Amino acid sequence: MMTRSLLLLPFIAAVVSAAQLAVQNARVTISSNNGSQLRTETLKVGGEPPSTPLTLGPTDTLKMSFTITEEGKDKGVQPHQTFLRFYDEQTGEEGIQPVRVNGGGKAKFELNMARPPQSLPPSGDAAFKVSLILGSFVHDPLHTHIFDLSIPPSAPPPQHPEEPSFHPLPEIQHTFRPEPKSPPRFISAVFTGVVLAPWLLLFAFLSKIPHGLPYLSRPQILTFVGLLGAMEGLLLWYWAALHLGQVLAYGAVLGSVTILAGNRALNSLAKWRVEGSHK
The missing domain is CATH 1.20.1300 (3 helical TM bundles of succinate and fumarate reductases)
Structure with a gap:
């Protein structure tokens, strides 16, 4: 029985290694509001990200497409969950944006800065670290950094009408009446x-x-x-x-x-x- 289990180990290892997810044909394009392309990058998911951050203007649009497969195969796979994580290392703020993937493993994502999603974290001077997160019941998860993204700084949030009520008030200086003087x-x-x-x-x-x-x-x-x-x-x-x-x-x-x-x-x-x- 022990000998039979040892003989099955290579096959189990082969199955485990075949259950890895891979991302192919990853491509990102930045275009202006008039449709002209400003930058196009082919991404090596799992490899080195682009050396310079991608930059979006107030009205620019980022479009990203890729195909999810099993490693070593060309057949598309639809993971259970697919997300893009936007993380600001300076402030620690992060935002998770879901990505829709069809049954053939093809995924598309679009970020329009004219109408940014609410899940996008507040931005500052530092560029976001954008990561791809894949989760599946039958495959190992994948979490990899794909590129850096620089967007315009966020506008300060509008002041709540009751916000002044929560600010510290000036210290109350009590004024007491002087002690009454005794008559002569x-x-x-x-x-x-x-x-x-x-x-x-x-x-x-x-x-x-x-x-x-x-x-x-x-x-x-x-x-x-x-x-x-x-x-x-x-x-x-x-x-x-x-x-x-x-x-x-x-x-x-x-x-x-x-x-x-x-x-x-x-x-x-x-x-x-x-x-x-x-x-």
């Missing part, structure tokens, strides 16, 4: 005196009341007066450190307690008067 000490002292004047008058009037009025020292009265003083202290605290929201919250609680204490103080005075009238 004399002005502050005057208004402090205005605020404290009612309390001074209150204590002055209380000192004039005869000591025979014991109801003024009742806890209800003292609590109410103390809560009024706490309200004044809350405003002073607001001026020194608190925010408006904190003052409103504390003032709501303190004001509710002050109202209840004032109500109790008035009830206490009314009760004292009723008791005094019955004596």
